[in-house]
Amino acid sequence: MIDSAFIERCKSIFGAENVLTDKxxxxxxxxxxxxxxxxxxxxxxxxxxxxxxxxxxIFLARQTKTxxxxxxxxxxxxxxxxxxxxxxxxxxxxxxxxIEIDPDNLTATVQPGVVVADLNAxxxxxxxxxxxxxxxxxxxxxxxxxxxxxxxxxGLKYGVTKHYIMGMEVVMPTGEIFRFGGKCVKNVxxxxxxxxxxxxxxxxxxxxxxICKLIPAPKYRKSMLAIFDKLEDAGKTVTxxxxxxxxxxxxxxxxxxxxxxxxxxxxxxxxxxxxxxxLIEVDGMGKDSVEWEAExxxxxxxxxxxxxxxAETDAERDSLWAARRAALPALAQVKPATIxxxxxxxxxxxxxxxxxxxxxxxxxxxxxxxxxxAGDGNLHPTLLIDPMNKEEMEKVHKAVxxxxxxxxxxxxxxxxxxxxxxxxxxxxxxxxGRSGIETMRRIKxxxxxxxxxNPGKLVPMED
Amino acid sequence: MTVAAKTIFDDVELLKKELVxxxxxxxxxSVCPIYSVEKKESSVARGKIALGEAVLSDDIKIDDETLVxxxxxxxxxxxxxxxxxxxxRFDRIILGLRAAxxxxxxxxxxxxxxxxxxxxxxxxxxxxxAFAAMQGLFLSPEEQGKRAPRGFLKGVSPRFDxxxxxxxxxxxxxxxxxxxxxxxxxxxxxxxxxxxxxxxxLYPEVGDDLIYVLKRNKVSVVTPKKQNCCGMPVMVHGDIExxxxxxxxxxxxxEKTGADYIITVCxxxxxxxxxxxxxxxEGTDYEEKAxxxxxxxxxISTFLLKVIRFESPKGNLNLKVTYHDSCHxxxxxxxxxxxxxxxxxxxxxxxIDMKKPDACCGSGGSFHLTHADTALKIVKSKTEDIxxxxxxxxxxxxxxxxxxxxxxxxxFGGNCNVTHTVSLLAESYRSEQKS
Numbered sequence: 001m002i003d004s005a006f007i008e009r010c011k012s013i014f015g016a017e018n019v020l021t022d023k024x025x026x027x028x029x030x031x032x033x034x035x036x037x038x039x040x041x042x043x044x045x046x047x048x049x050x051x052x053x054x055x056x057x058i059f060l061a062r063q064t065k066t067x068x069x070x071x072x073x074x075x076x077x078x079x080x081x082x083x084x085x086x087x088x089x090x091x092x093x094x095x096x097x098x099i100e101i102d103p104d105n106l107t108a109t110v111q112p113g114v115v116v117a118d119l120n121a122x123x124x125x126x127x128x129x130x131x132x133x134x135x136x137x138x139x140x141x142x143x144x145x146x147x148x149x150x151x152x153x154x155g156l157k158y159g160v161t162k163h164y165i166m167g168m169e170v171v172m173p174t175g176e177i178f179r180f181g182g183k184c185v186k187n188v189x190x191x192x193x194x195x196x197x198x199x200x201x202x203x204x205x206x207x208x209x210x211i212c213k214l215i216p217a218p219k220y221r222k223s224m225l226a227i228f229d230k231l232e233d234a235g236k237t238v239t240x241x242x243x244x245x246x247x248x249x250x251x252x253x254x255x256x257x258x259x260x261x262x263x264x265x266x267x268x269x270x271x272x273x274x275x276x277x278x279l280i281e282v283d284g285m286g287k288d289s290v291e292w293e294a295e296x297x298x299x300x301x302x303x304x305x306x307x308x309x310x311a312e313t314d315a316e317r318d319s320l321w322a323a324r325r326a327a328l329p330a331l332a333q334v335k336p337a338t339i340x341x342x343x344x345x346x347x348x349x350x351x352x353x354x355x356x357x358x359x360x361x362x363x364x365x366x367x368x369x370x371x372x373x374a375g376d377g378n379l380h381p382t383l384l385i386d387p388m389n390k391e392e393m394e395k396v397h398k399a400v401x402x403x404x405x406x407x408x409x410x411x412x413x414x415x416x417x418x419x420x421x422x423x424x425x426x427x428x429x430x431x432x433g434r435s436g437i438e439t440m441r442r443i444k445x446x447x448x449x450x451x452x453x454n455p456g457k458l459v460p461m462e463d
Numbered sequence: 464m465t466v467a468a469k470t471i472f473d474d475v476e477l478l479k480k481e482l483v484x485x486x487x488x489x490x491x492x493s494v495c496p497i498y499s500v501e502k503k504e505s506s507v508a509r510g511k512i513a514l515g516e517a518v519l520s521d522d523i524k525i526d527d528e529t530l531v532x533x534x535x536x537x538x539x540x541x542x543x544x545x546x547x548x549x550x551x552r553f554d555r556i557i558l559g560l561r562a563a564x565x566x567x568x569x570x571x572x573x574x575x576x577x578x579x580x581x582x583x584x585x586x587x588x589x590x591x592x593a594f595a596a597m598q599g600l601f602l603s604p605e606e607q608g609k610r611a612p613r614g615f616l617k618g619v620s621p622r623f624d625x626x627x628x629x630x631x632x633x634x635x636x637x638x639x640x641x642x643x644x645x646x647x648x649x650x651x652x653x654x655x656x657x658x659x660x661x662x663x664x665l666y667p668e669v670g671d672d673l674i675y676v677l678k679r680n681k682v683s684v685v686t687p688k689k690q691n692c693c694g695m696p697v698m699v700h701g702d703i704e705x706x707x708x709x710x711x712x713x714x715x716x717x718e719k720t721g722a723d724y725i726i727t728v729c730x731x732x733x734x735x736x737x738x739x740x741x742x743x744x745e746g747t748d749y750e751e752k753a754x755x756x757x758x759x760x761x762x763i764s765t766f767l768l769k770v771i772r773f774e775s776p777k778g779n780l781n782l783k784v785t786y787h788d789s790c791h792x793x794x795x796x797x798x799x800x801x802x803x804x805x806x807x808x809x810x811x812x813x814x815i816d817m818k819k820p821d822a823c824c825g826s827g828g829s830f831h832l833t834h835a836d837t838a839l840k841i842v843k844s845k846t847e848d849i850x851x852x853x854x855x856x857x858x859x860x861x862x863x864x865x866x867x868x869x870x871x872x873x874x875f876g877g878n879c880n881v882t883h884t885v886s887l888l889a890e891s892y893r894s895e896q897k898s
Contacts (some may be wrong), residue, residue: 027514073492074487136489
């Protein structure tokens with residue numbers, strides 16, 4: 001474990017200025033954005049500046065059996081970077097260089113601490129885009145996004161983080177430095193390690209370099225807002241749009257509770273009697289095709305008894321988006337705290353899921369606003385809570401259990417984009433079964449025999 | 464003064480309700496000027512909120528040496544509050560924690576002596592004048608009106624190196640030399656000019672310009688000689704008692720003038736009068752008096768455009784200008800459109816937006832001296848953004864920013880001049896009379 005000799009070694013590896021040991025400093029590394037999970041104040045925080053330092057840290061941690069908790073910006077919503085014991089937090093905030101942008105191979109090679117929005121600002125100069133856009137992209141790091149396989153608003157059309165990673169450098173839990181993948185579009189050499197390490201939540205290796213895939217940024221876009229008196233009509237609009245072979249970049253939904261709360265808070269002119277609202281944006285490289293897709297959407301909205309508003313200018317687009325952007329802030333105003341879940345169902349089960357959440361809300365007398373990415377079935381039921389009210393918190397835990405139960409019964413999944421971490425560990429077996437858990441354990445044990453990398457996350461080591 | 468109810472500044476337990484609102488989402492990291500250079504969790508609001516929680520749950524003591532250092536490592540620029548999705552009132556949290564620290568540890572004796580002086584305006588004024596007379600001892604003459612600190616001051620702050628430069632203190636303060644009352648025939652309104660200390664001692668020309676602009680717009684001006692420091696500088700150091708006393712004295716002065724409005728040319732003064740007074744005086748006999756002014760305190764730009772009939776300037780100023788948003792003006796007083804609108808009314812003037820015009824300049828009152836390393840990195844990036852516009856003038860609505868921008872531009876290169884928005888407006892009015 002961590003003693004003064006350990007800390008001295010850290011200082012010699014990272015330099016004293018890159019090692020935090022004061023309790024007050026360490027307290028600020030004992031959380032991420034996940035409410036109500038177990039957490040511990042770490043024993044030390046280090047800021048690596050290169051891969052070699054991380055290798056040396058791994059050797060030290062193996063010798064002393066010290067847990068390592070890698071951390072990007074700590075915006076995770078499942079507990080990924082949160083220490084569960086007095087181990088070492090490895091903060092990547094100073095390993096934040098964009099190593100290369102290769103516009104001809106459509107790749108960017110980056111260190112894990114690069115902020116996603118900064119990467120996008122840099123590649124936009126070449127007219128390129130790194131599409132995954134989680135809500136936290138203004139602060140979250142690419143390393144954290146890769147470790148958690150982050151999603152975002154553009155998931156339906158453009159996919160999520162795993163679709164944009166072409167290769168990596170990883171320091172293995174045994175200390176070897178392993179590079180795989182590269183700039184080749186086609187590469188079937190060896191196992192598909194990219195898909196093993198994307199979403200590994202820091203349990204299989206420490207990612208030190210990432211090759212990202214870029215795409216040409218769409219030149220045209222068209223946004224619209226549709227309002228429905230019946231939830232079923234909104235749900236049918238979503239499936240009808242896809243059935244008409246239009247894949248919008250954004251297809252977001254807000255339920256009645258969210259609409260009313262947003263209107264109360266932001267006064268953006270939403271009809272508070274509506275049952276559901278859809279925010280739709282189509283984009284592409286050709287003006288005509290984007291226009292065609294937009295017209296098709298309007299047609300479908302009308303067929304499904306929806307009223308709509310279409311944005312003609314950037315200012316109008318902003319005002320349509322204002323409602324969606326206000327969703328979380330508005331809900332957060334109602335009660336002292338919120339729990340934001342990300343249970344996800346197949347697109348065709350969207351309405352069933354929304355209705356089920358409404359019933360759970362009624363059953364426990366809790367306020368739950370649901371919004372999210374309707375196009376990919378990824379919903380964010382947001383429970384409005386008062387953490388100081390014990391009785392209410394008990395109901396909250398039961399309600400969350402039921403939300404996951406319903407999602408799985410509809411053929412859905414525990415997590416669309418937030419990850420398992422510690423927050424959803426107890427539900428894992430319900431989705432992947434005994435054999436799934438055993439397989440995960442075997443992978444974990446063979447790569448990390450000492451169980452030093454982010455122990456207690458993602459892989460339940462005991463029953 | 465009787466304090467009926469306990470406020471967040473008197474009882475650290477009351478912070479709980481504010482702290483619990485923070486979801487730890489980390490949005491504050493995208494805008495925090497200190498985090499942008501230090502990259503540490505403790506630099507940013509979320510980390511400091513975690514420290515507050517740890518204090519309340521007895522995991523750490525309020526006078527822990529590192530904790531104290533971290534809690535004072537904040538510019539109180541309020542950028543995080545604009546980015547916060549749950550509306551955490553971080554200004555109350557940080558000042559509440561500082562007040563609790565001050566109560567437990569006491570206030571440093573030098574600060575205490577200084578703050579004590581602020582409460583006695585005559586003494587403070589004498590002190591400033593004595594200093595102005597002797598400033599040659601501390602500051603070497605650099606160029607006209609600007610001075611650099613002499614070598615022996617280097618130990619006081621690492622900022623006091625050979626490159627540091629500040630405006631010269633005026634030998635006769637602004638309030639001493641202006642008429643207390645400037646009556647205008649058929650006045651649209653009667654306004655009280657709250658000068659703030661910077662205008663009074665460092666930038667009297669901004670005060671002259673303000674009075675000129677108000678008179679031009681047919682507004683009678685009263686500039687009470689007895690007004691005090693707004694209290695913001697002591698509040699940010701946790702000295703709530705002194706802040707309350709200053710607020711109370713100012714409210715009494717305001718009351719006597721019979722003015723309809725209070726005009727400020729400093730974002731910090733304005734936000735103190737408009738937003739902080741009702742908070743720090745909550746539950747006291749002065750609460751109502753403070754609230755009465757809330758809707759009647761205006762930055763000069765808002766007053767001109769929203770309260771009175773504004774006379775557009777006609778004098779040509781062939782200048783390329785960029786505008787820096789003072790944190791307290793934009794993030795506290797919510798004034799950012801009006802100054803730009805005013806600049807756009809000036810014929811010949813081209814307004815060029817800099818990258819991130821509302822990024823903090825790093826001044827933070829005394830932060831730029833107490834946390835020189837961090838502040839220098841912040842102002843360096845601000846200076847680069849200003850240079851990027853190729854503007855000849857950067858203007859802003861706060862004298863503290865003016866000082867910091869001036870120093871930063873001199874230090875890191877560039878030949879952009881620094882001025883106050885109201886000075887450009889006054890210059891346009893004046894040049895129309897010439898032509």
